[in-house]
Amino acid sequence: MANSGNSAAASHVGKIRSNNQDSAYAGTHLFVVADGMGGHAGGDVASAITIKHLAEADHPYSTPEDAAQVLHDTLLAANQMLSNTVIEHNELTGMGTTVSGMVRVGDKLAIAHIGDSRIYLLRDGTMSQITHDHTFVQRLVESGRITPEEAAVHPRRSVLMRVLGDVDASPEIDTEVLDTKPGDRWLLCSDGLSGFVNDDKIAAMLRRVTDVTLATDRLIQASLDQGAPDNVTVVLVDIVDEEASSHEPPIMVGSAASPLSFEPPAPKKPPRLPSLLLHPLKATTPDDAHFEPESDEYYQAIIREDRRRVRRRRISWIAFITIAVTAITAGLIGGYQYTQQQYYVGADNGQVTIYQGVQQTIGPISLSQVYQISDVRVVDLPLYRRASVENTINARDLEDALRIVRMLTDARIR
Known part of the structure; x- marks a missing residue:
């Protein structure tokens, strides 16, 4: 974790991954998060190269539109750098990265975005998602084929439709200019946070914890509490009056904070049993994110x-x-x-009666009915026999019930 004035950035490898493929930068004007893909072979390299190149765009701009254009062009240049890197290192083929970044220009923000990392805005206590996920399941949600809840557990939720990398020479990058004002809180994060901690919980922490460094730490911890199956990276920016803002030296976290290495990391030991017991649903490695061309043929096939x-x-x-x-x-x-094979002796309208069934009901339904009414009146029986009949006498079967009636007949008071 690191702090830069009114912003903070943190990145954690998580509890399952063997290396951190996320990178982030928090500077004076520029703030950005990148989530690498390509497995051990190159996700960390892709995000690190992109963040290090984007850091060169951290300087003042005359207009937010200029800043948005520079972000767009710088990302395309980073995309070319990733392609060139793959040419030199064939083992990195297929690597790529998501990017969500913003540049502050006065009371405006220039935003550039590709992939499924996210930018959120907390304004006046209400949090909203600013960026649009470039994923297959998001297209399903937008077309009304599945709900957002179904998207969260969809087997294709890791399929990205747009990324930077060697997979597309000219990827489409979303850019826009938005207003901001003092009191706004901007959150940039990889899907290691948004994919495992719901928006309501994220918003609650952003509202409750005012210190940017502490809030960033709480967000990382929330993902760890869910088992942190993926790398998780967070950049938090509080908007204050420019006159009141302070800036420390720019910071990088995640794989961009270390020298580039083209060697795959050593495998991470599997989680211990206590960890699995604490996080039985989350402590499993999710499917690696991967890119598929944004073509209608692929979309229709899926x-x-x-x-x-x-x-x-x-x-x-x-x-x-x-x-x-x-x-x-x-x-x-x-x-x-089975109940209709049971019998007992009781009274019905003052007469000794054999009942078929059991002395229970299911709602309004009785599980017994009169089988045979004898000519013996209950009042003609001795007191102790009369009480037994009124309380009912269980029989083993019909033959036993008939025997009981015969016994009561003989016991009548003459």
């Missing part, structure tokens, strides 16, 4: 696959419900048949 998955799931649920209903129905029928 849509068809998604439909098949939904159809299989629906068929499985129907089969499960059918089996469950059948089992419950069979159990009810079997249970009812």
Whole structure:
């Protein structure tokens, strides 16, 4: 973690990953987060190269539009640098990185974004997501095919449709200029935070913790509390009057803070049992993010696959419900048949009566009914026999019930 005046930045490798493929920069004017992809081979290299190159854009601008254009052009230049690096190091083929960055120009912010890292704004206590995820599942959400809740657990949630890297010579980069004002709090983060800590919890921490360094630490800890299956990186910026702002030397965190290395890291030891017990749902390595061309053919192919998955799931649920209903129905029928093999002796309108069933009800349904009314009146029985009949006498079977009635007949007071 590091602090730069009214901003702070932190990056953590997480509890599962063997190396940190995230990088971030917090400077005087520029703030940016990058999340590398490409596995051990090059995710860290991609994010580090990009952040180190972007840091050169941290200087004053005459207009926010100029800043947005410089960010756009600098990202395209970084994209070319990544391609050239792959030419020199074939083992890095397929590496790439997401980037979400902003430059402050007076009361404006120039924003540039590609991938699924995010920028949030907390203003007057309300947090909103500023950037738009360039992911396959986000397209499904926008087309109304799935809900945001389904997107969070979708098997294709790691598929990125736009990134910097050697995969696209001219990637489309989102840029925009937004207003900002004193009191605003801007959060830039990798999906190691947004993918495992929900927006409501993030917003609550941003509202509650005013110190930028402490707030950044709390956000990182929130991801660790969820098992931190991915690297997590956070940059937090508080907007104050320029006259009141202070700036320390610019800072880099994550893989950009270390010298570039093209050697894969040593494998990380698997998590210990206590960690798995504390985080049974989160402490598993998620699928590595990967890039797929943003083509309609690929999109339609995955849509068809998604439909098949939904159809299989629906068929499985129907089969499960059918089996469950059948089992419950069979159990009810079997249970009812068992009750109808039971008998007891009681009273009905003052007469000794044999009942078929058991002395219970299910709601308004009685599980017994009159089987036979004898000609013996209850009042004709001795007091102790009368009490037994009124309290009912259980029988082993019908033959036993008939025997009881015969005994009561013989016991009548003449």
